[in-house]
Amino acid sequence: MESMDEEAILSFLTDNAQLSDIVTRQQFIAVFPKDKRADPAVESLYQDLAETRLRQVNSVRKNVRLECAVSSRSMQVDLDNEQRDSPEAVDGDNEIENIYSEIIPARVPRKLTLAEMVSRMQGAVSKLTSELDFIDQDSKRMIEETGAIVDSLSDLRYKKLSAGSVEQCLSGLADLHSVLIGGDMAT
Template structure:
């Protein structure tokens, strides 16, 4: 059974291709002036055109067969190259880490992207990154507020104004506790 490619090329290039399929001998002789229609050379000319046409059709058939064989090799080459690309590693990326990420993300098989799926995946990744940025900015604002509150609590020390400790503790102990909280916020911001 011919391949789909061979059938498509044959249907397009060969049907109807024989001279007798679209011009009969009678129609061909009617092209000539009436005085030459009975000349035996007209019939010989028709046969010669038919022979040349059949020769051309055979040449087209051979070319179609060669093209089908060439396309089979191209398909094999493409499949081989695709397998190499799918198995290739990118410099700087750990293949084990990539495999773990695929397993964690639930993508046990590699998806082959189309232009539309790549675009969708990129949009989803951008939205995820934007959400992470918003979350990080909120954490930074929260950390900044905490630092500002602690610095404000220590500003009395800087200006030499000592208010009575609200907790009733010794001023030095309260100052030390506030400095430790400031150090903790700076070293380990809340997540």
């Protein structure tokens, strides 16, 4: 049984929410160039959009009903607890979980066999190992690139700069900066 609040919310959110309420078929077709308006694909597109919109509206209705049921059930539990004057507090999380389980069928977890568990664990170990190998290779590559840049800047370290090597030095520093800031770290 729908409550007055549920009806009001549903009315507010879903009345006049169909695609035909927002844009008529003729208005939709008029948006297209004149030579494309008679194309059956335009009609098909409108139909697809109308069906998608209908699924969205139905989803909103379902979610509103679910939330109203949860709220109603929760309020009823609170009222029952007050009337009973029970010193025991009802755990709200468990109550909401129970309400959802009544409305939405619960998935029964399948128990894994030992062989399946070992297989999944080996798969996880394999994935982690490959990720660590990738990180290791990437780190080695970055160290090599950084070393090459530092070597190219050795003239700066030993103060052996000629007039033409200032530009080369600045270029090397820019390369080093891009490597350190994240140019290659994101890969």
